[in-house]
Amino acid sequence: MEKESLEQRSLRQFDTLVERGNLLWRTTTPQLIHASPFNFQFRSANSLTAKPILSSTDPGRSKPTNAFSDTDPGFHLSYIGPSHTLILNKYCVVRPQFLLHTNTFVPQADHLTEADLGAAWNVLSSLGKGYFVIYNCGFEGGSSVGHKHLQILPLPPKEEFRFFPDILGITLESPTSPRIPFRHAVKALPSSPSSFQLIEIYSSLVEQSGVNEVAGHNFLMTEDWMLVIPRRKGRKGILSANAAAMAGMVWVTSEVEVRQWVEHGPMKLLCEFGVLV
Template sequence: MDESFILSEFDRLQQSGLALYDEKQRIIEHIDGGLKFQFCLTSALAKKPNLQTPHSGTDKRRDGSDIITTGFEIGEIGNAHLIIANKQYESLNEGDLQGIWSLLSTMSTDYVAFYNCGQDGGCSRLHKHMQLIPMPEGTFASFLDSDGEEPEPTVPFQWFHHRFDSEDTTVQHVTDIYNKLLRQATEIGGGLSENAHAALPGAACPHNLIMTKRWMIVVPRLRAAITKEVAANAMGMLGYIAVATEDEVDKWIRSGPTDSLKELGVSR
C-alpha cells in the first residue's frame, strides 16, 4: 500500500476528529543508570482506549476484535489484515508478519512496528494487532543500526535481538527469526507472569516484539505496570516512553526508570 495514501487518510481522520494526534508533543530526556530515556509527552494519550473502556450496546465489531474500527479503517493488507488509525495474547504467525513486513520493507520513511502480547506485555486491547510509528532516534536499539560500531547498551532486563543480513530478507526468514527469539524469551519468561491470560490455551509468553526492516527484538515481560503511571509497552522497553502529563514523567523519574524496566521485564 502506498505510503502517501496512508498518510493522507490519517490526515483526513485527524481533521474529522476521529484520529487523535498532538502536533505539539515534545521529548523530555533523562539519564538513569547510564541509559538515555526519552519521555514523549503527548496529550493524545489522555483519550487512549484500554482494556477497561466500555463499549456501547449498539457497537459493532469485526470478528476477533474487541475494539470498534468503523470509520478508522484506511485500507486492507492482503485478505486478512487492515490498516487502521490506532484507536492479544497469541503469538504472531506468518500471515501477521507478512502484513507488517510488506509495509516496513516498501515504505520510504523509517518506521518501527511493535506488538504488545498479553496484558503483561502492555496491550491496551486483547485482539491481535501491531502498531507502526516513525522510528525514534536514540533508543536502546540504536546500536543495531550501527553495523557493530556502537556497543550494545547494558539494559536491566533480558532481550533477544537479530540484525537482518540483507535487503533480500523473506517473510519466511522473518517468521523463523521471530519464532526463534520467542522460544528464547519463553525459556526465561514462560510461566513467570501471574496474569490469568497467560494460562489460557494457546497463550504465548507475554512479550514485546519490536522490528524495523533491519532488525528485530523480542522482550519477555513479567508485568505491564508498576503503578498506573509507571507502565510501558514495547517502545517503553527501548527507553521511549509515551506519557500524557509531566506528572507521569516525574513519577517515572522518582521510581527510577532503569529499576522500573528491570521489574517490568525479566531481570538480568
C-alpha cells in the first residue's frame, strides 16, 4: 500500500476533525476587491470569532507555558526536527491550514531563527509549490497568542488571486517594488535553499525593510520568494491585519468588516498598519 503524503494525511485528519466538530471550518467563497497596485481577496470565516486573541499586555504573551500542549491528538501531524511540531490549525479559513509551533515557549515577538526557517522549509517542500508560510511577529504584526508559531496555507488558484511579488515581479537590483506604498523587502529564493541561506536572506530583508525601527513585522514565504513587512500596529477598531492581509489576502469575521475595509480603502489601511515609504 502506497504511503500517504503529508498533504493526503492532513486532509484526511482535517475532514475527520471537521465532522466531529473539533475543528472550526466551513467552505467560504472569496470576494475580489480591485485596487492598485494589487487586488485584495476577502474571506469571511465564522471560525475566527472563536479564536482567542490576547491583548498586547496579556501575561500569555510572555509567560513561559506551552500554548499548544493540550492539543487534541487528532490535530497532531508530525515532529519537525527536535524543536518544532506541525499540527492542524483549529481556527481555519482554508482547507487545510497548518500551524508550526516551537516545542518549548518562545515569544511570538521574537524574530525567526535558522531552526524556525529550516522547519518551515521542511514542511513547505514536503507539501509542494501550492503552499505558503506566514509569521506574524508581535502584537503589532497581527499575532493572536504569545507562543511562537508559523502558519502554512494553500495558495489560492492563480486565476483567483496572486500575491504582489508574483504580480509585480522581483528584481535583482532592488529588494522593493516602487509601486508598493508601504515599506517591505522581498527576494527570490534559490532552488532548495539551506537553513543557513534562509536565515541569511531573512536577516538581510529585516535590515533592508527597517524592521528594527518598529515593534512588529510580517513574514511570508513561498518556494519562490521571501517577503518581510515592518508593522506599526495590528488593529484599527474591529479591523486587523496579519501577514497574508498585508499582501492582499484578508480574513474577516463578517460582511460588516468587508464593508469597513472597502470604506476605509484597503490600500490606505495597509499603509496605516504598516509603515509608509
